[in-house]
Amino acid sequence: MDIPKEFLSKEFLSQFKTGEDVTAFMKELHTRVYEQMLEAEMDNHLGYEKHSNQGDHSGNSRNGSYRKQIQTEMGESVIQVPRDRKGEFEPIVVPKHQSRGLSIERLVISLYAKGMSVADIESEMQEIYGINLSSSAISIITNKVSQAATEWQNRPLDSLYMIVWMDGIVFKVRENGKVINKTVYLCVGLNKEGLKEVLGMWIGKNESAAFWMGVLTDLKARGVEDILITVTDNLNGFTETIKSVFPASTTQICVVHQIRNSCRYVVWKEKKEFTADLKNIYNAPTKEAAEMELDNFEQKWGAKYPYAIRSWRNNWEELTVFFDFPVEIRKIIYTTNLIENLNGKIRKYTKNKLSFPNDDALKKSVYLAINEIQKKWYQPIWNWALIFNQFITIFENRIQV
Numbered sequence: 001m002d003i004p005k006e007f008l009s010k011e012f013l014s015q016f017k018t019g020e021d022v023t024a025f026m027k028e029l030h031t032r033v034y035e036q037m038l039e040a041e042m043d044n045h046l047g048y049e050k051h052s053n054q055g056d057h058s059g060n061s062r063n064g065s066y067r068k069q070i071q072t073e074m075g076e077s078v079i080q081v082p083r084d085r086k087g088e089f090e091p092i093v094v095p096k097h098q099s100r101g102l103s104i105e106r107l108v109i110s111l112y113a114k115g116m117s118v119a120d121i122e123s124e125m126q127e128i129y130g131i132n133l134s135s136s137a138i139s140i141i142t143n144k145v146s147q148a149a150t151e152w153q154n155r156p157l158d159s160l161y162m163i164v165w166m167d168g169i170v171f172k173v174r175e176n177g178k179v180i181n182k183t184v185y186l187c188v189g190l191n192k193e194g195l196k197e198v199l200g201m202w203i204g205k206n207e208s209a210a211f212w213m214g215v216l217t218d219l220k221a222r223g224v225e226d227i228l229i230t231v232t233d234n235l236n237g238f239t240e241t242i243k244s245v246f247p248a249s250t251t252q253i254c255v256v257h258q259i260r261n262s263c264r265y266v267v268w269k270e271k272k273e274f275t276a277d278l279k280n281i282y283n284a285p286t287k288e289a290a291e292m293e294l295d296n297f298e299q300k301w302g303a304k305y306p307y308a309i310r311s312w313r314n315n316w317e318e319l320t321v322f323f324d325f326p327v328e329i330r331k332i333i334y335t336t337n338l339i340e341n342l343n344g345k346i347r348k349y350t351k352n353k354l355s356f357p358n359d360d361a362l363k364k365s366v367y368l369a370i371n372e373i374q375k376k377w378y379q380p381i382w383n384w385a386l387i388f389n390q391f392i393t394i395f396e397n398r399i400q401v
Helices: 019-046 104-113 118-127 135-153 209-221 238-245 255-263 268-282 287-301 306-314 327-333 337-350 359-374 384-394
Strands: 062-072 075-084 160-175 178-190 196-204 226-232 250-253
Touching: 019 062, 019 075, 104 118, 104 135, 104 359, 118 135, 135 196, 135 359, 160 209, 160 337, 160 359, 178 209, 178 337, 178 359, 196 209, 196 359, 209 238, 226 238, 238 250, 250 255, 255 268, 255 306, 268 287, 287 306, 327 384, 337 359
Parallel strands: 160 226, 226 250
Antiparallel strands: 062 075, 160 178, 178 196
């Protein structure tokens, strides 16, 4: 952002008699810069400049501003933050619910975290904020993310996790001149405080039990000694892989994944009735009642869809582990929905990237997305005090209070 020439004239500079005068001026200048950047963001959000006729009947418009106290490099300042009538404006330079304005470096990283390429950021900084920043300078800033991601990936972990959900998410990445699918393997742990935590991410090609062996070995090397319950999809050989690294873990196969697989070959007009009947199985009050419902299900659908029945029979023991626990624990272990919800949010942050140029670019984007998502994971899961006491009762010899 260029400094106006009048600010550099002798006449202008002569009015500052003391260091306090200079500090006050710089503070005022910082405030003005932030407010101008916010106005530029609002122009970009609405698609037209302030007082422009293009805003007539556009469906959204400015709605004044509100005062916000922030911390800047020059200390505490009060700025005016514009707002829109629909309440959809999400400022980047001074994010909602934060009291510190972004530095240029943090601004670049924030834009990168939202899925923008280096070229996009260069254009955005110039067009919206009037800041000339070369693509090489932006690359230097974003490359710092790689180091932070590596440090995060190698950090020590707790010795015990109550539950670990495991799943993979597929992205397109360029390799040897071709665009191929690669899987980002993710683990989310639930610690003794009831807080969720992404334990790490690992990039491989196709999801396989063999790759998960490396993931679990890495968790162990970083300090994890015991996992009470693991929740996974029904990938072939997954349970045996978990048992080979954490032999005492209880393994639950995701019921929702099983239902999807069961429905794969069901004709469309029968899917609604088919899935409604499946609900009777996993909504049963006990494992014994669930077995009776499976028998009823087989009588009705077995002749038409034998594969679905066979799959439930083959995976029955791992599908019904959740029946061994109280209802409060059942609700959080019978499905991998928690980690699939994380995957969905990562997709939102990376949706602008049709493909990634290499593994490092993928790692940086997913790491930044996880960072943003985890900012909201500051509360224990609902009803944690009761659930924790249930865990202590069930696993009393494995939990140190």
